[in-house]
Amino acid sequence: MIFRINKIVLSCLCLILVTSFSCTTKDNSKLNKSNILDHKVDSLLALMTLEEKVGQMNLYNGFWEVTGPMPQEGDSKTKYDHLRKGWVGGMLNVKGVDNVRKMQQIAVEETRLGIPLIIGYDVIHGYKTLSPIPLAESASWDLEAIEKSARIAAVEASAAGINWTFAPMVDISRDPRWGRVMEGAGEDPYLGSKIAAARIKGFQGEDLSRPNTIAATAKHFAAYGFTEAGREYNTVDISTSKLYNMVLPPFKTAAENDVKTFMNSFNDLNGEPVSGSKYLQRDILKGEWNFKGFVVSDWASINEIIYWGRAKNKKEAAEIASKAGSDMDMEGYVYIKELVNLVKEGIVDERIINEAVGRILRVKFELGLFDDPYKYCNKENERKLIGQASHHEAALDMAKKSVVLLKNDNNLLPLKKEGQNIALIGHLANDKNSPLGSWRIASDDNTAISILEGMNAYKGNKLTYKKGVNLYEGITAFAQEVKINTTDRTGITEAINTAKDADVVVMVLGEHGFQSGEARSRTQLDLPGLQQELLEAVYKVNKNIVLVLQNGRPLALEWAAEHIPAILVSWQLGTQTGNAIAQVLYGDYNPSGKLPMTFPRNVGQIPIYYNYKNTGRATNREGNVFWSHYIDQENTPLFPFGHGLSYTNFDYSDLTIESQSYSINGTINISVSVSNVGDYDGKEVVQLYIRDLVGSIVRPVKELKGFELVSLKKGETKRIDFKLTKAELGFYNNNGEFIIESGDFEIFVGGSSDTKLKENFTLK
Ligand code: NOJ
Numbered sequence: 001m002i003f004r005i006n007k008i009v010l011s012c013l014c015l016i017l018v019t020s021f022s023c024t025t026k027d028n029s030k031l032n033k034s035n036i037l038d039h040k041v042d043s044l045l046a047l048m049t050l051e052e053k054v055g056q057m058n059l060y061n062g063f064w065e066v067t068g069p070m071p072q073e074g075d076s077k078t079k080y081d082h083l084r085k086g087w088v089g090g091m092l093n094v095k096g097v098d099n100v101r102k103m104q105q106i107a108v109e110e111t112r113l114g115i116p117l118i119i120g121y122d123v124i125h126g127y128k129t130l131s132p133i134p135l136a137e138s139a140s141w142d143l144e145a146i147e148k149s150a151r152i153a154a155v156e157a158s159a160a161g162i163n164w165t166f167a168p169m170v171d172i173s174r175d176p177r178w179g180r181v182m183e184g185a186g187e188d189p190y191l192g193s194k195i196a197a198a199r200i201k202g203f204q205g206e207d208l209s210r211p212n213t214i215a216a217t218a219k220h221f222a223a224y225g226f227t228e229a230g231r232e233y234n235t236v237d238i239s240t241s242k243l244y245n246m247v248l249p250p251f252k253t254a255a256e257n258d259v260k261t262f263m264n265s266f267n268d269l270n271g272e273p274v275s276g277s278k279y280l281q282r283d284i285l286k287g288e289w290n291f292k293g294f295v296v297s298d299w300a301s302i303n304e305i306i307y308w309g310r311a312k313n314k315k316e317a318a319e320i321a322s323k324a325g326s327d328m329d330m331e332g333y334v335y336i337k338e339l340v341n342l343v344k345e346g347i348v349d350e351r352i353i354n355e356a357v358g359r360i361l362r363v364k365f366e367l368g369l370f371d372d373p374y375k376y377c378n379k380e381n382e383r384k385l386i387g388q389a390s391h392h393e394a395a396l397d398m399a400k401k402s403v404v405l406l407k408n409d410n411n412l413l414p415l416k417k418e419g420q421n422i423a424l425i426g427h428l429a430n431d432k433n434s435p436l437g438s439w440r441i442a443s444d445d446n447t448a449i450s451i452l453e454g455m456n457a458y459k460g461n462k463l464t465y466k467k468g469v470n471l472y473e474g475i476t477a478f479a480q481e482v483k484i485n486t487t488d489r490t491g492i493t494e495a496i497n498t499a500k501d502a503d504v505v506v507m508v509l510g511e512h513g514f515q516s517g518e519a520r521s522r523t524q525l526d527l528p529g530l531q532q533e534l535l536e537a538v539y540k541v542n543k544n545i546v547l548v549l550q551n552g553r554p555l556a557l558e559w560a561a562e563h564i565p566a567i568l569v570s571w572q573l574g575t576q577t578g579n580a581i582a583q584v585l586y587g588d589y590n591p592s593g594k595l596p597m598t599f600p601r602n603v604g605q606i607p608i609y610y611n612y613k614n615t616g617r618a619t620n621r622e623g624n625v626f627w628s629h630y631i632d633q634e635n636t637p638l639f640p641f642g643h644g645l646s647y648t649n650f651d652y653s654d655l656t657i658e659s660q661s662y663s664i665n666g667t668i669n670i671s672v673s674v675s676n677v678g679d680y681d682g683k684e685v686v687q688l689y690i691r692d693l694v695g696s697i698v699r700p701v702k703e704l705k706g707f708e709l710v711s712l713k714k715g716e717t718k719r720i721d722f723k724l725t726k727a728e729l730g731f732y733n734n735n736g737e738f739i740i741e742s743g744d745f746e747i748f749v750g751g752s753s754d755t756k757l758k759e760n761f762t763l764k
Pocket of ligand 1: 067068092122166219298299518
């Protein structure tokens with residue numbers, strides 16, 4: 001009843017304001033959707049008390065799941081009390097129609113104005129049906145498939161009451177020690193921007209007010225991926241040109257693609273904790289980019305301004321963050337405690353509060369929550385849509401597309417389907433949990449199809465499974481820490497005996513899904529525990545090994561790259577892992593994935609990435625020691641960005657560029673022939689890189705500026721066209737200005753970043 005009355009009051013008020021506005025407008029037709037929205041927001045704002053406004057800026061965690069440090073305050077009683085007072089704008093980690101309805105009912109039916117809650121969750125790579133982890137999906141370079149994966153995640157999440165996801169994570173990172181590289185699109189800003197756009201489109205769809213689309217979040221703004229030494233939550237100190245050229249492009253793309261929210265990050269940037277960064281949030285995001293949505297803090301990150309030593313207490317933290325443009329405080333208890341007084345004391349201008357609340361309300365209006373706050377609370381949809389067969393099919397398709405074939409000596413893969421004696425070895429081969437990754441939301445533990453199960457579906461061969469060694473002894477319940485086995489070798493002999501007689505040994509080794517993700521930085525990037533020992537022991541008796549890596553990040557596996565004939569990167573592929581891997585191993589699917597991140601030879605090379613700068617001493621000119629190198633390791637990576645093989649082979653030829661000279665405003669047309677010269681139909685990611693040879697600041701040796709995923713039948717040739725314009729040829733200088741300079745450029749086209757096929761042109 002109260003809800004109905006409130007709704008009536010609100011709609012009347014909106015109508016009055018909208019009508020009066022349209023009457024005073026000379027050209028009624030100019031009253032567009034956005035104006036109407038502004039007026040709805042303003043009319044609601046006019047009804048709100050200061051306390052209610054600050055309440056909208058407060059985001060509370062649900063009562064049963066925690067995705068950050070245990071809050072030091074805010075027990076359930078306080079949260080319920082605040083909810084009833086209208087002091088909560090949204091909740092996170094509440095899922096399921098019944099639970100969401102319960103919270104929404106309090107907000108809508110028990111508070112004075114009945115403003116609905118926004119309900120957020122980390123829907124990162126699926127809700128119940130899990131797709132591959134985002135880094136894996138990015139290895140597909142298949143934007144359509146990635147968009148579809150996000151779409152399905154939105155369909156399932158929205159059917160469970162959720163209307164806001166904390167995804168996509170668009171942090172560029174060059175440091176695989178950082179556990180969160182699993183959640184992003186890798187090291188490249190161009191690829192990262194394309195993938196960001198695809199994910200946002202998938203989550204938000206064409207019309208946010210539909211019940212199966214959800215608001216997306218571009219996170220973590222900004223530079224979190226450059227955390228020093230790859231250590232989680234660490235400091236970041238980078239130049240303006242690196243910020244603009246490497247870090248910001250996917251965020252800018254997200255803003256251009258109308259992402260509804262941004263989340264800031266835990267790091268500082270050049271001395272300013274970013275939740276308090278006016279430079280990032282007001283000047284760049286809301287200023288330069290004219291972003292209209294709202295900025296949510298990360299979990300207690302406003303409070304952490306105190307621990308950084310940038311604010312002396314909550315009051316100062318609230319002042320700094322609100323003035324800097326952080327609109328909503330996630331589980332930090334800072335805004336709700338301090339902002340009202342800060343306004344009353346005249347320290348924070350109420351216009352800052354109005355602006356933040358206006359942004360939040362706007363997104364709620366766009367979601368259609370004021371029309372029907374329970375639109376995501378449909379039991380029938382929840383039952384019908386979540387986990388439906390078509391979602392599993394799509395997850396399988398995405399999983400196959402995400403696999404990267406690093407190496408395939410003597411065409412060991414694909415495996416023959418009959419008459420073979422195959423040994424399958426490794427703890428992870430029989431693990432139904434690890435492939436789900438560390439963001440598994442509503443998916444139940446142990447629900448992935450294991451590789452053993454997937455391979456068992458192929459009946460023509462004799463398949464014998466042995467664990468070899470345990471990767472881990474256990475996983476702690478709350479923190480989900482993986483206790484790695486470093487002592488128990490009892491299964492090794494059995495594995496050796498099985499491998500001895502096998503035609504081919506498939507070894508599934510790597511990291512557990514809980515060894516990457518937030519707070520999972522590593523200093524070693526080898527195979528954890530006793531797996532390397534197992535690999536070498538098996539290799540001694542049988543060299544026909546296919547190594548299937550399960551990993552949440554690039555690993556440094558020099559020995560394996562040198563000795564093992566076939567290596568597949570399978571990441572954590574989600575619910576359909578085993579089916580996907582089996583189909584790839586048996587050649588029912590021809591892999592086409594390409595690395596979105598460089599694989600180093602060892603940890604000492606990190607950060608290592610393809611778009612590095614040349615240095616003044618790039619080569620060993622006189623055969624002496626004074627050049628940029630290591631004395632104990634090569635400079636080159638183990639596997640470069642963009643690398644990935646197929647069961648077939650592709651040939652590149654006839655790279656042509658229309659002219660050798662262009663004006664700065666011109667369009668450069670490039671084309672190349674790609675032929676499938678092998679024995680299978682296949683797909684290839686054709687990649688275009690540029691090098692700006694001389695610049696007013698040093699330019700990278702290569703930059704990805706175009707790619708196309710092409711299907712080629714056996715024997716087929718296609719001509720692929722690319723265009724380069726100002727947007728691709730320019731760059732940001734150290735003042736954050738986008739400039740384009742005349743001079744000589746090289747272009748490279750091929751199937752990896754180390755392609756040598758090259759042409760030149762000059763910009764005049
Ligand atoms: C902390 C993480 O950094 C962020 O990405 C996530 O969305 C929040 N916790 C909420 O779970």
